[in-house]
Amino acid sequence: MNKQRTQDYKQRIDQALAKPKLQEALHKFGDAYLVSRANAFAGLDFEALRREIGAMKDEVRDNREQLLAQFMDNARTTGAIVHLAKTAEDANDYIADLAQKRGVKTVAKSKSMASEEIHLNDALAKVGVKAVETDLGEWIIQLAGQRPSHMVMPAIHMFKEEVAELFGKVTGNSEPAEIAHLVRVAREQLRQTYFDAEMGITGANIAVAETGGIALVTNEGNARLAATLPKIHVALVGIEKLVPTLEDAAKVIRVLPKNATGQFLTSYVTWITGAVPCGEGEKELHIVLLDNGRSTLAESPHCRDALRCIRCGACANVCPVYQTVGGHVFGHIYIGAIGIILTAFFHGLDKAAEIVRACIGCRACVAICPSHIDLEGIILHLRSVIGEEEGIGAAKSIVFKKVMRNRKLFHSLVRAASLLQKPVSKGERTIRHLPAYFSSFTEWRTLPTIAAKPLRDLLPQVPQKVDQPRYRVAFFGGCGNDFIYPEMGLDLVRVLNRLGVAVYYPEEQNCCGIPALYSGDRETAVELAEQNVKALLAENPDYVVTTCPTCTMALRRDFVEHLKDNPAWARQAEALAEKTLDVSAFIHNVLEERIPAGTASESETVTYHDSCHLRRGAGVWQEPRALLEDAGYQLKEMARADRCCGFGGSYSFTSHPPISREITKDKVNDIAASGAAVVAMDCPGCLIMLRGALEKRGLPVRAAHTIELLAERLDRD
Amino acid sequence: MSSADLLQAFREAAIRVGAQVKFFSQAQEAAAYISDQAGGLILVPPSPALERLDLAGALRKRGCDLASRDFRVVAPQAPAGVSGANFAIADTGTIVLESTDEATRLATTLPERHFVLLDPRKIVADGLAAIPWVRRLQQRRPRSFLAYISGPSRTADIERVLTIGVHGPCELHILLLDGLSDDFLEN
Numbered sequence: 001m002n003k004q005r006t007q008d009y010k011q012r013i014d015q016a017l018a019k020p021k022l023q024e025a026l027h028k029f030g031d032a033y034l035v036s037r038a039n040a041f042a043g044l045d046f047e048a049l050r051r052e053i054g055a056m057k058d059e060v061r062d063n064r065e066q067l068l069a070q071f072m073d074n075a076r077t078t079g080a081i082v083h084l085a086k087t088a089e090d091a092n093d094y095i096a097d098l099a100q101k102r103g104v105k106t107v108a109k110s111k112s113m114a115s116e117e118i119h120l121n122d123a124l125a126k127v128g129v130k131a132v133e134t135d136l137g138e139w140i141i142q143l144a145g146q147r148p149s150h151m152v153m154p155a156i157h158m159f160k161e162e163v164a165e166l167f168g169k170v171t172g173n174s175e176p177a178e179i180a181h182l183v184r185v186a187r188e189q190l191r192q193t194y195f196d197a198e199m200g201i202t203g204a205n206i207a208v209a210e211t212g213g214i215a216l217v218t219n220e221g222n223a224r225l226a227a228t229l230p231k232i233h234v235a236l237v238g239i240e241k242l243v244p245t246l247e248d249a250a251k252v253i254r255v256l257p258k259n260a261t262g263q264f265l266t267s268y269v270t271w272i273t274g275a276v277p278c279g280e281g282e283k284e285l286h287i288v289l290l291d292n293g294r295s296t297l298a299e300s301p302h303c304r305d306a307l308r309c310i311r312c313g314a315c316a317n318v319c320p321v322y323q324t325v326g327g328h329v330f331g332h333i334y335i336g337a338i339g340i341i342l343t344a345f346f347h348g349l350d351k352a353a354e355i356v357r358a359c360i361g362c363r364a365c366v367a368i369c370p371s372h373i374d375l376e377g378i379i380l381h382l383r384s385v386i387g388e389e390e391g392i393g394a395a396k397s398i399v400f401k402k403v404m405r406n407r408k409l410f411h412s413l414v415r416a417a418s419l420l421q422k423p424v425s426k427g428e429r430t431i432r433h434l435p436a437y438f439s440s441f442t443e444w445r446t447l448p449t450i451a452a453k454p455l456r457d458l459l460p461q462v463p464q465k466v467d468q469p470r471y472r473v474a475f476f477g478g479c480g481n482d483f484i485y486p487e488m489g490l491d492l493v494r495v496l497n498r499l500g501v502a503v504y505y506p507e508e509q510n511c512c513g514i515p516a517l518y519s520g521d522r523e524t525a526v527e528l529a530e531q532n533v534k535a536l537l538a539e540n541p542d543y544v545v546t547t548c549p550t551c552t553m554a555l556r557r558d559f560v561e562h563l564k565d566n567p568a569w570a571r572q573a574e575a576l577a578e579k580t581l582d583v584s585a586f587i588h589n590v591l592e593e594r595i596p597a598g599t600a601s602e603s604e605t606v607t608y609h610d611s612c613h614l615r616r617g618a619g620v621w622q623e624p625r626a627l628l629e630d631a632g633y634q635l636k637e638m639a640r641a642d643r644c645c646g647f648g649g650s651y652s653f654t655s656h657p658p659i660s661r662e663i664t665k666d667k668v669n670d671i672a673a674s675g676a677a678v679v680a681m682d683c684p685g686c687l688i689m690l691r692g693a694l695e696k697r698g699l700p701v702r703a704a705h706t707i708e709l710l711a712e713r714l715d716r717d
Numbered sequence: 718m719s720s721a722d723l724l725q726a727f728r729e730a731a732i733r734v735g736a737q738v739k740f741f742s743q744a745q746e747a748a749a750y751i752s753d754q755a756g757g758l759i760l761v762p763p764s765p766a767l768e769r770l771d772l773a774g775a776l777r778k779r780g781c782d783l784a785s786r787d788f789r790v791v792a793p794q795a796p797a798g799v800s801g802a803n804f805a806i807a808d809t810g811t812i813v814l815e816s817t818d819e820a821t822r823l824a825t826t827l828p829e830r831h832f833v834l835l836d837p838r839k840i841v842a843d844g845l846a847a848i849p850w851v852r853r854l855q856q857r858r859p860r861s862f863l864a865y866i867s868g869p870s871r872t873a874d875i876e877r878v879l880t881i882g883v884h885g886p887c888e889l890h891i892l893l894l895d896g897l898s899d900d901f902l903e904n
Contacts, residue, residue, distance in 0.1 A: 029877050078859045136883055137874035153874060160875055183872060183880045190884065191793070211855055221870035221885020224826045227862075228819065229789075246852055250844045264730065265809035265844075265867045267885065271851065274860035277819045279789070282860075 002353070002390070009329075009354040016325040017658055022157055026323040027666070029156065031640075033317045036262025046370075049255055054372035056248050057308035060240075061298050067209040067242050068289070074212025078274025080285045084239075088292050088346075092123035095201070095234055095288060099129045102232060102284075104198040110216075110223035111135035112203030113151055113311060114236045114290050116333050117346055120201070131201070132193045134222040136186050140166060149327030150335060152260045152313040157326050190222070200226035204237040205311070206252055207289075210245045213273030214287070217256055219266045227272060232284045235272075239289050240307045252310055259370040260312035293345040302381040306341040308371035315365035315375055320644045321358055324662045330358050337365040337375040344382050353390060356382050360651050360663070361518060362612035362644035380517060387520020396650075400516040400524040407510040407531065411454075414483050418450035425449040430695060441653065444661050445692030448484050455486035459505040462493055469502035470591070474541035476532075476580070478551035479511050480684030488547055488684065491711035492583055496545070498714055499593045503545075508535035512554035513562075515649050522562075529559040533572050543590065544580040547707060548684050549614035550649075555580040557617070582614060584682050584706055588623035595710045597632025606633040606709070607676035609667070609690065610642035611683035624682050624706045631713045638674035643667065645681075647689035664693045671701055678702045680709055723807045723840040724893075730810030734868030735881060736889040740837075747892045748775035751832050754890065755797035758782045760828060762820035766801040766898040767834060788823035798824030798886075799832045801897070801904035803854065804839040806847050811867045812891065813847060815854050815904055822862060831886040833866070836897035850901045857902060 016022065060067055072082045085091035099107065107124060109115065109131050121131040121142075133142040137154035141147065143166040148154030155163075164177035167185050175185060194200075202223050204214035214235055216223045227233050243249050257263040275285045298304050316322040316336030327335035332343040332351045337359060344352035356379060365375045391397065403410045425431050430446040441447060455477050473496065481489050493503045513528035532555070536544050546552045556577045563569035587593055608625050615621045621642070629635055646652060646663030667690065671679045679694075679701055681687060691703040718726070728738050741747045751759065761773050761783050773783055776799075784791045800821055802812045812833050816822040825831050841847050855861050870885030881887055 025876065032877070134884065135874070136872045140874065153877065155874055156877065158875075163875055179875045179878050179880055182875055183883050187883055195789075195793075213855065213861075219871050219873075220883040221826060222883070224822070224864070225884060228822045228826060246848045246855075247845065250848050254844050261873070264734070265811060265865070267734070267867055267869065267871050269811075269865035271855070271861070271863040271865075273855050273862075276817050276860050276862045279819070 002350075005354060012329045013325055013656070013658060016329045017662065021159065022326050023324055023662065026156070026326060030317055030323050033262055037258060040258035040262050040264050050370050050372040053251060053255060053310070053370060054308050056243065056251065057371060060242050060244065061304060061307050064239070064242065064298060067244060068239060071207055071209040071212055071242060072289070074209070075274070075287055076212070078212055079282065080212065080274055080287050082287045082289065084289045084291070086291050088118035091118050091236065091288050091290050091292070092120055095120060095236070096123050096127045096129065098232070098234070098286065099124060099199055100127050102198060104129055104232070106193065106197045107131040107199045107201055108193050108197035108226045108230060109133050109138070110200070110202045110218065110226045111138050111154070112201065112236055113148075113334065114203050114238050115201065116148060118290070118292065120236070132190070132197070134190050134193060134226060135220060136183065139186060139190065143170065147328070147333065148335070149331070150313055150316055151311055157328065194225045194229040197230045199232040199234060200230040201234045201236065202227055204235050204241055205256065206243055206249045207237050207241045208246055208249050209242055211273050213271055215249055215253065216268070216270040216272070217253060217266050218268050218270070221268060224268060224270055227270065231278055232286070234286045234288060236288045236290060239291055239294050240309070255370045256310050256312055259314045259368070297345045303341060303345070303378050305373045306338060306378055308373050309338050310371055312370055314368045314370065318364040318368050320362060320364065320646070320663045320666070321360055321659055324659050330355060337379060338373070341375070341378050341382065349386060349389065352382065353386050356386055357655050358659070360644055360646070360648040360656070360659070362648070363616035364612070364644065367616045383520040384517070384522035387522070392520045396519050396521070400519065400521045404511050404516060405524055405527045407508070410511070414450060415454070418452060418483075421449055430692065440657065444696055445664070445689065446695045447692055448688055450483050451486045453486065455482045455489040456505055456507060458486050459489060459493065462490060464493070464502050465497045466500055466502050470500040471542040472502045472504070473543045473545050474536050474539065475503050475505050476509055476512075476536060476544055476546045476551055476555065477505065478546060478548040478684065480688065481547045484688065485684050485705070488705050488708055491707050492545070492547060494714055495587070495595065495707060495710050499587065499591050501591070504539070506535045506538060508538070510535070512551040513558065514550050514554050517558060518649055518651070525558065526562040529562040529573065530569055533559060533563070533569060533576050536576055537572055541579065543586060544576065545583045545586050546580065547583055547682070547705060549582050549611050549618055549620070549682060550685060552580060552582050553613045553617040582618060582620055582682055584624040584627055585618065585620045588627055594627060594630035595713050596630065598713050603632060603634040604678060605636050605676040606678045606680050607636050607638045607671060607674040608641060609638070609645060609671070609679055609681040609686060611681055611686050612644050614682050615642050624680065627710060628680055628706060631710055633678070633709065636674050636676045638670045638676070640670055643670070645686045645689045647685045649685060652689065664689055668693050668697060668699065672699055676701065678704055678709070680704055680706050682706050718807070718842055720838065720840070723842060724837050726807040727805055727810055727840050730808060731868070731891055732810070734810050735871070736810060736868045736891050738891045738893065740893045742895050744770045744772060744775055744894065747834060747894050748772060748779060750890075750892065751797070751799060752776060752779040752781050754832070755781060755830065757797065758784055758791065758795040760788055760792060760795045760798040760824035761785050762788070762798070762800060762824045763818060764801045764821075765903045767799065770897065772799065772834070786820070788820050792823050792827040795828050797830040797832065798828040799834070800825050802833050802835040802839070803904045804841060804847070804850060804901045805835055806844060806865070807840050808843040809867055811865045813850070814864045814866060815858075815861065816864045817858055817861045825864070825866070826885055829882065829886055830888045830890065831866075832890045832892060834892045834894050834897055836899060837893045837895065838899050839901055854902060
């Protein structure tokens with residue numbers, strides 16, 4: 001690992017966290033965005049639309065050479081001059097050279113992320129050409145000497161007072177910090193630029209192979225002017241913008257503004273095909289098609305789905321990490337989840353190495369992506385690539401490679417730790433303060449202790465109170481349930497026994513491998529997958545149940561992926577995946593049972609926190625709510641129930657505790673605001689985080705796993 | 718959808734994105750509206766439908782100051798531009814305007830007010846239904862500039878506050894006029 005780079009990165013995080021105003025703005029935007037987006041998609045089947053876009057974009061990827069040739073032919077037929085640029089340098093050289101040849105002094109630019117990607121303005125400046133950004137947000141950051149912090153709203157990190165100051169320097173007057181006035185100033189100041197500029201540069205949202213034309217999706221009207229007034233028009237287009245037909249273009253346009261900003265459609269969609277009239281003659285239209293790593297991305301089996309991206313920026317809008325630190329930390333040129341991936345391919349792995357670890361893994365981006373990209377899956381892959389290139393750090397490496405893979409050693413060390421913690425736990429179930437070096441761990445949350453006896457020791461001693469079981473299920477405890485909250489596992493046995501299900505605990509089961517995988521150690525994750533598939537299927541259970549949705553994702557998704565090329569294990573991994581589910585889903589969907597309220601007279605209020613991997617990994621969210629309501633709990637929904645709690649495993653302990661802390665604070669605020677007495681969830685990880693944070697804040701809200709709340713109802717019968 | 722439903726959906730969507738939508742049965746009424754609202758020099762680019770109507774004549778009679786050429790020179794001083802429309806899209810309240818001729822582009826991008834006359838029979842349901850017409854327009858003129866216009870120019874780039882009228886028109890007036898033209902290929 002590169003120490004200086006990591007240090008600089010951590011410093012950027014601290015600087016961002018010191019700006020609560022930025023966080024507040026991004027949070028407000030995130031909330032408002034979801035409301036307008038839901039309105040824009042009302043009555044439409046988002047899942048169907050995004051599958052359609054994903055499939056269309058895959059077709060483009062598979063036929064990219066033919067479609068590119070078709071686009072170039074058609075564009076040339078209509079008088080465009082087409083240049084295919086392999087690299088950023090190539091594109092910059094072409095455009096700068098053209099500007100020089102034509103004696104261009106000023107360029108009117110409309111917003112183009114591709115031009116940011118290649119640092120086109122710098123390349124033009126080097127040959128004495130002044131590029132003026134005309135998009136309001138781009139102009140603001142150009143004046144400020146910054147880079148965009150969002151793909152769609154480049155100046156989202158700036159406030160009107162800062163804008164007023166920047167504009168004041170341009171006009172020489174003191175400009176009031178009123179937004180309508182500032183917009184007016186921009187209109188007046190930039191108007192002459194379109195007339196003066198000898199060249200207009202735009203990007204393109206879509207390139208249509210069928211026609212050789214482009215489409216620009218914009219709101220301000222500057223792209224129309226930049227494409228109309230100057231004699232020369234250069235359109236810089238990433239080759240991933242290709243679509244086969246006009247109908248395909250319409251499908252992208254149907255989704256893009258809705259998912260980007262919650263608009264039904266932008267103010268303008270401009271379709272330009274060929275060299276159109278300009279002044280007394282015709283426009284000189286150059287289309288520069290930019291590869292710059294896109295073909296390499298197309299060849300990467302693990303990452304190529306990222307080429308489906310239509311650049312809506314939604315993955316940032318909903319990202320709790322982005323909302324906490326903004327795009328200048330969580331991004332390079334492209335920001336947010338897609339930014340991590342594009343950075344790796346367009347700017348190099350080194351530029352992506354820090355931000356690839358910044359993802360907390362909540363999959364909010366995956367759920368909102370209009371192109372159906374498993375962004376988190378690709379980020380995890382890149383993390384393991386970087387882990388292999390740079391190492392994952394000596395401490396983690398020893399833990400994963402030497403300890404976790406050896407189950408007996410791992411478990412005996414955990415048992416030893418349960419004894420070693422006694423001086424700080426003082427025999428209690430939570431640790432409120434840790435000494436010296438570790439004190440930051442308990443600054444804003446208490447930590448649970450490791451239980452005196454793990455579930456694997458306790459469970460075999462519990463008699464199975466079920467005569468003729470409907471099913472016999474293997475219980476995958478996962479580390480949290482096994483070593484931290486063993487009582488939760490006993491509750492599961494009691495509830496399932498009551499519903500006629502026998503439960504056993506395969507002793508050879510080991511960690512699900514997610515901590516290793518999320519830290520970039522895929523090798524250990526694969527080794528653990530083999531161990532667990534073997535252990536869990538050994539006695540041929542009817543089902544495998546868990547209390548941890550992250551483990552469920554490992555068993556259902558990752559094991560299959562890890563072992564798919566291994567003939568000995570592939571089919572078994574698939575068999576395990578089919579049998580595995582979270583306990584709430586098992587009770588509700590397989591057993592089709594409920595735990596009745598019993599004699600409960602008073603109705604306890606419960607608010608439900610959706611664990612990321614349960615809601616967006618397993619698609620389970622109605623089931624636990626239904627079980628709790630059937631059991632007589634009164635459900636009081638909190639705001640943003642499905643937003644991450646900030647845990648993210650080692651994310652909150654070692655890699656990004658300061659970001660975790662902020663995300664957890666948001667969640668605790670939402671829980672408190674719900675007014676419920678209990679916050680229920682289906683994940684031991686979330687429980688560690690929320691129980692600890694609620695306790696440290698001294699809030700009288702109890703945090704509990706759904707299975708614990710259901711088990712309590714049995715006591716009342 | 719029936720044509721009445723399309724018209725209703727279009728009107729609602731156009732108003733939602735901030736357009737003014739007015740109904741007229743006579744060209745004279747439309748001219749009166751433009752004359753009242755224009756606020757100065759009006760750019761009138763060539764348009765077969767508007768010429769048939771002699772909209773320019775009607776505006777001149779009302780004492781309006783018109784320009785029909787040299788837009789690059791006069792446009793910066795003109796507060797208004799007038800155009801027809803090829804057709805419209807109901808679900809997003811969008812005007813589709815073939816703007817390949819530079820005069821049409823200048824008249825509809827530079828002034829603060831854009832008046833667009835549309836025949837209510839020329840409305841399609843949604844973006845996909847528009848595509849066959851887009852294709853025909855592009856095939857007819859392979860070098861073309863086609864504009865979808867939904868409401869006035871807007872930005873939310875400062876503190877995400879929606880603000881109308883940044884670089885394009887601050888006002889979009891859609892004048893629905895019966896009997897204007899049923900030809901999607903002309904504007």
